[in-house]
Amino acid sequence: MAVSLSSGVSNALSSLQSITAQAQASQFKLATGKKVNTAVDSPVNYFTAASLNDRSSQLTGLLDGISNGIQTIQTASKGIDGITKLVSSLQSTIKQAQSDAAQNRPTKAGTALATAAEAAVTSKSLKDIALDKKIGGADATADAATATTSGDVGIDTTTAVKAAVFLKSDTTTYTASFDSTTATVRDVVNEINKSGIATAFVDEKGQLNVKGTGSEEVQFGFGVGTDDTTSQAAAAGAGNANAKIGFATADNVAGTGIKGQAITSAVRSNLIDQYNDLRSKIDDLAKDSSYNGINLLKGDRLSIQFNEKTGKNQTKLDIQGSDVTSDNLGLVKAGNTKLTGQVNFQNDSDLEAATKALTGALTSLKSLSSTFGANLSVAQTRQDFTKDMADTLSTGAANLVNVDANSEAANLLALQTRQQLSQTALSLSNQSEQAVLRLF
Known part of the structure; x- marks a missing residue:
C-alpha cells in the first residue's frame, strides 16, 4: 500500500536527493581530475581535447626520431673534426719534408x-x-x-x-x-x-x-x-x-746538365710511412663515424620528420652525406719516385702541390662541416619547437576538460553543508507529523 508523504517531507526529501546527486558528481570530478569525463558532459570540449591530446602524442613520438637525427649529425660533425686534425698532421709532415734535404x-x-x-x-x-x-x-x-x-x-x-x-x-x-x-x-x-x-x-x-x-x-x-x-x-x-x-x-743537354747529388733524403723517406699512415687513418675515421646505422661521411642519406602529417603536407629535413675518403679529398699516397697519382717526397714541386691539396682538403672539410652545422641548427630548433608545441597542445586540452580542484572542493563543501541542512529539514518535517500522535 502506497504511503502518502506530506508536502514538507516530500520537498525536503527531493532537495536532499538533488544535493546528494550534485555532491556525488562533484566527488567524481575531484577523483578523476576532470570536469569533462565523457562526451555527455560537453561534446565540444571532450572531442576537441581528444584531438589535441592525439596530436600532442604524435608529436611527442616524433621527438625520438629527431633526437636520433641530431645525434647522427653530431657524430658526422665530430668525425669531420677528427679528419681535420689528421689533415693538419699531414701538413706538418709535409713541412718537415720541405725543411729537409736542401743539400x-x-x-x-x-x-x-x-x-x-x-x-x-x-x-x-x-x-x-x-x-x-x-x-x-x-x-x-x-x-x-x-x-x-x-x-x-x-x-x-x-x-x-x-x-x-x-x-x-x-x-x-x-x-x-x-x-x-x-x-x-x-x-x-x-x-x-x-x-x-x-x-x-x-x-x-x-x-x-x-x-x-x-x-x-x-x-x-x-x-x-x-x-x-x-x-x-x-x-x-x-x-x-x-x-x-x-x-x-x-x-x-740530358746527361750533362745540372746533375747535383743523386742522393735520396733519408729523412724524407722516413716521413713517407708517417704520411701514408695518417692518410689511411682518415679513411678509418670516416668509416667509424656512424650512428644508428647511418654514416653521413660515407654518403648515407638522413631524413628527419618534423610533423605528424603525410604526403605534401609533411615537413622533414633531408641530409645527403658525402663519401669522405683521402682520395676524394685529393690526398694521394706518398713515395720516393715520381709516379702518376703519387707525391714524390724527394721533389720540392710535388711537396708544394701536396701542400695545396691539403689546403684544398681543409677547405672542403670546412664547407662540409658548415653544412652539417646549419642542418644541426635546424634540427635542434625543430626539436625545441616540437617539445613546446606538444606541451601547448596538452595544456590546451587540459584547459578544456580538467577540473579546477579549488573551486570544485569549495563547491563540494557547500553541497555537504546543504546536505546536512536538508537532512535537518527532513527531520523537522517528520517531527511535525509526529505531533499528531500527542492528541491520542
Missing part, C-alpha cells in the same frame, strides 16, 4: 758575372752588380758596370730582341721568353723561379746559381732570338747563350 738538390753555380774592379767603381756588392746587369746592348761585347751604368753580359739586342729560358726535369719542361732589350739578370732569375722546376739566385760572389726542386737532373738553357719562337728554340738547343751568363752550352 740533395741538383745545384750548379756559373762563373762570376761581376768583378772586384766593378765593385770598387760602383761601391756595390758583387751580387747587386750581377743582378743589375742588362742582358745586352748595342753590340756583342760585355760592358763592365760603372758609376753611372749597370753594364751588360754582352748580347747584341739590336736584332736579338727576345730572350728565353729553358728548363727540364724528368718529363716536366718549362720554357718562357721575355723582352731582352730592357731585361736584366734579375729578370732571368725571376723567370727561372716561376718554373717550379728549379730556383735561381745570385750569390755574394756574383755567380748565378740554379738549383732543382727535386732530386732529378735539371737541364738549363738560356737563349736569344728575333722573336719568341727563335729565342725559345735557341734556349733549348745547342745554339744557346749559356756562356753569356756563366753556364756551359751542354748544361741544357
